Amino acid sequence: MIWAFIYAFCSTVGFSILFHVPKKHIATAGFVGALGWLTYTYFIVSGSGSVLACFAGSCIVAIISDVFSRAFKDAATIFIIPGILPLVPGANMYYTMLAILEGNVTETASIGTETLLMAGSIAVALLVVASISKLLSLTGRKLLTYLK
């Protein structure tokens, strides 16, 4: 588990360099990505499907990014984009390709569908968290003005 965290941290830092994350935020972005990957591996180890694990990992990435974006007063995208990249199903894409090369249609369809679902679940998770945080901040603001 600890090794998974370190590996994911380093690779997210690599992505942060490629996408030119501001220098002061590189370590934070790495932390976000590592936490997302840790959640993913935890769900996989505890026996749930990869789509659900991907969804949970992306939710964690989105929530932490939202918290950091408020704390550092910066756009949440800076943490979200490097953070979700470890979760993008690159390995599954590769295995889909191998199945195509072997001419195994059943395998292609099953891995390919899973890949698509994983990619979709990442986007849906980001959207759900963004909507909820918007809703919460709006009601919080309304409540504050009402109390005043």
Next chain:
Amino acid sequence: MIQLNVKSKVLFGVIMINQMQKKVLILALHAGELMMKSGAEIYRVEDTITRICKACKIPYVEVFATPTGIFLSLDEGSVDSDMHTFIKRIKGSSIDLEKISQINHFSREFTSTDLSIDSGLAIIKDISNIKPYPLLVRILGAALVSSFFALIFQGAIKDFFCAFFAGACSYALSVFLDKLETNLFIRGFCCCAAATLIALGLFSTGLGSDLNSIIIGSIMIFLPGVALTNAVRDTLAGDMLSGASKGIEAVIIVVSIASGVGVAIKLWTLLGGVF
């Protein structure tokens, strides 16, 4: 004579307003273009443009942004004023989060303080001139990504170094192909084919022990994760056109990566390599 004087004054006034409008237009369009090129979502681009225009007290603003172009109309609101419309074609994009962060700060500052339009234009120009990290650092970043992904996918220490090398080489190739302005598909295809060939070569000489982890690590750099997620987000936010265009971009990149890997493996087996 007097009449002429009055007329010229009115004319002068109209021109002044138009110049102001035009500057706002340029400022907003540049900001939007920069954000779009750096990989921001559609609604954020439209929101920023609208906010900048409203901060300059222009009552009627309508923006329509897509990943390949921005359309912007402004109107002063009075009966005899002309409507100004600009179209900005956007070509090429590279994700740059520093720029997004800076523009975010800029639009917050521009709308909350009374920054002049000219200084706003100067700031936008500065932001557009921001360079990415130096090439060597970026290559090191790409190598970090691929090598640690090789470890995540059960590679051994040997594979770590192989993936480090393959990732660095394929990223350097992609930078070179970018300079030649090749299209999306050719770039993805060439880079992934090169990465796979390097991995196969290292594997067959016994330097690498797990072929799959090396290849997965080195293609991870080129995955369209951002395009994929932004496509779904845009579609769900109601920007169907942008969602479709980003989605097609992601599909093209995925197909290019997969075919690059596939062709390289096929070629290797045809030439009699073990696999």
